[in-house]
Ligand SMILES: C=CC1=C(C)c2cc3[nH]c(cc4nc(cc5[nH]c(cc1n2)c(C)c5CCC(=O)O)C(CCC(=O)O)=C4C)c(C)c3C=C
Ligand SMILES: [Fe+2]
């Protein structure tokens with residue numbers, strides 16, 4: 001038997017890092033937001049209701065009403081570079097690429113919308129990445145975010161003959177490097193404020209409460225981040241109250257509590273005059289921080305009698321956050337790179 005000698009050319013021997021975040025619409029029109037929400041909210045990891053029950057609700061009610069409302073919110077935060085979440089994630093990838101050098105190929109993707117996760121994953125492999133570290137930029141693990149990323153990666157693997165070796169960045173909610181980066185960055189932001197906050201809310205994205213009972217560690221991860229961060233801030237801000245809340249409630253089910261919007265209003269009504277809000281669970285500023293907290297949260301606090309309100313920015317691509325990300329990625333690449 002003669003063996004064929006014309007094996008197709010294949011790139012090989014490289015290492016890839018794929019940063020992944022949630023996703024965002026391609027523009028801020030109701031049509032683009034509808035397309036994005038249709039993909040996002042059809043993911044069974046996000047809405048855990050049987051398809052036969054959920055799809056008629058999604059298409060019959062939600063996608064008829066929410067896109068216009070959400071598009072209005074996106075329009076208030078949209079930038080020349082597009083959606084803040086996409087622009088900042090791209091900058092994070094660029095900064096990490098500069099830090100890691102030529103030995104590693106760094107790319108970024110979104111779980112929903114573009115750049116599509118499966119495309120970027122296949123592209124890394126086509127560029128010769130035999131080993132790929134998938135890094136979902138979610139410090140606290142949830143099935144709706146981290147597991148959904150891996151579902152999409154597995155879908156991409158399903159199309160490959162020669163699959164790469166894989167690693168996943170574990171959740172880093174209690175990693176000393178993450179807590180230190182947050183304490184340093186948020187501390188500097190609070191010190192630079194023109195007022196001294198009486199309270200800082202640590203506002204995490206919410207989840208249906210049911211997910212906690214089903215075994216999702218998300219709530220516990222958020223609580224632990226908040227406890228460690230409060231401890232790390234205490235020496236610098238001994239008078240500061242630190243409170244943990246959950247934002248962005250969606251749908252009719254009970255979500256994790258206390259709700260950020262409720263607490264903001266209650267605090268103002270109870271006489272708190274100066275408040276800061278931080279969102280340590282978001283790696284990058286996005287609709288949830290720039291519109292829900294910085295616009296609606298502010299209006300609500302001031303409208304209920306508060307005097308000063310500041311939304312602190314996420315770590316984004318600033319030094320403290322990039323130092324942390326480089327540290328986590330280098331650790332996960334050990335033995336590879
Ligand atoms: C940080 C982790 C996130 C978790 C956990 C999460 C769960 C979750 N989200 C929804 C519904 C929506 N989320 C929306 C926006 C949004 N969510 C996250 C992150 C998490 N979501 C981010 C970073 C963003 C912002 C995206 C951007 O473009 O800036 C939206 C869309 C906006 C809107 O219409 O309000 C929805 C809807 C559910 C149901 C859920 C858990 C089950
Ligand atoms: Fe969300």
Ligand SMILES: [Fe+2]
Nearest residue numbers: 248287288292
């Ligand atoms: Fe929201």
